[in-house]
Amino acid sequence: MNRLALLASTALGLALCTITPAVAAPPTDTVETVTSCGNSGLQAGLATRVCAEITGTTVTFYGKVGLAGPPSPGSPLPGVKELLTTLSVEVVGAAPPQTQVRPVLFAGATLEVRAPAVTAPCGSTVRGTFGVASFPRAANPVVHEVTIGC
Template identity: 40%
Template sequence: MKSLATVAVAAATLATLATGQEAVAAPAGPVGAVVTCGTPGAPGILLTRACVEVTGNQVRFYGVAATTTSGWQPQQVGFTVSGAVVGGAPIAPINPTVLVQAGATSVGSIVTTAPCGSTVTGGFSVNQWGWPPSAATVSAVVSC
């Protein structure tokens, strides 16, 4: 079950997908949470966008997959979500398979901490055999 904060972040991210803006403040969720989403990946069966949510020194990496066709039928799709703190130890990527409904779907969650002032980078891509790649990246500063 998705929390209200997750749904609100997904809605804000969908609006960001439509407008092409780089950063949005999360309308709900933890106080001080800032969501930054990178530019969309190459158009394919799904439009992908890598996002990072920063609250203090806590960082959450995730992706948003948006359907690009009006006749989309819900289906299981594989993805890769990755994140890194620049200059820090590697963070293992995750490879969730998610039921993608019509519209936008929030995918994955890697949570870590990062020193104030550091830069974090995230990646999100379709990892589905036979589908064209659609990879997206994002960078943000942990301002605390």
């Protein structure tokens, strides 16, 4: 009879485990990445935009270069353009901007130019500036600012 009681209680316990859903606590160390972009601008005859990826207190800015619109019907695709890109990142009021200048070849497909990640304290404003020049056209940089919330 004891074996029967043990078997019945085990079966009851297993039945309760399958009825009651298991709830796992969400991980507390998961940090979401938020992406935001500034307004687009026209530089060197191309559409440009600067965007920011914010993860916690780390910000990574990147500039995007693409065609300003579709080519006219019957016209050939644009040729390869040599561009000189300038991407600056600055924690406003805390440090001078970090600037990288990089030559790139634009062949019609949208491309991204990334800056190194910057870490800033909570409440800081971080500014990204992206300029694109192509001889004889000078850069007309686009700017995007984000505030680090914690």
